[in-house]
Amino acid sequence: MAQNRSSAPCGPLRAIWFANADAFERARFPGSLAFLGGAEPGQLRFWCPCGCDALRCAPVTVWPVAGGEWHWNGSRSEPSLDQPFALPCGWAGWLRLGYWLAGGDVPPGL
Ligand SMILES: [Zn+2]
Numbered sequence: 423m424a425q426n427r428s429s430a431p432c433g434p435l436r437a438i439w440f441a442n443a444d445a446f447e448r449a450r451f452p453g454s455l456a457f458l459g460g461a462e463p464g465q466l467r468f469w470c471p472c473g474c475d476a477l478r479c480a481p482v483t484v485w486p487v488a489g490g491e492w493h494w495n496g497s498r499s500e501p502s503l504d505q506p507f508a509l510p511c512g513w514a515g516w517l518r519l520g521y522w523l524a525g526g527d528v529p530p531g532l
Pocket of ligand 1 (some may be wrong): 471472473474475476509511512513
C-alpha cells in the first residue's frame with residue numbers, strides 16, 4: 423500500500439496540520455503533523471517527510487519558552503521549528519513556514 427510513498431518529492435513538501443489525531447493516523451500523509459492527544463504544544467508527531475511511512479515525534483514548545491528541544495512559531499497553517507531534523511531514515515532538513523525543506527542550509531524566517 424505504501425509503494426507510491428517511497429519516492430522523494432521534487433520540491434518542498436507542504437506540512438498539513440491535523441487537529442484530529444484519528445484522521446492524522448488514518449491519512450498517513452507524508453509531512454503531515456498533529457500533536458499527541460491534541461495537547462499543544464507538547465509531543466509533535468509527523469509522518470516522515472521523505473515518504474518512508476515512519477511516524478516521527480519531537481518535543482516542542484512555543485517560541486521563546488524553553489524546555490522542548492524544538493521551538494514552534496505557534497502557527498498551524500505555516501508552522502516553523504527553530505531546529506532542523508536528522509531522521510533515522512536519512513532525511514535531514516527543516517520545517518519552515520509550512521513546508522519541509524530538505525538540506526542543511528538554514529532557511530529564513532521562523
Ligand atoms: Zn523517512
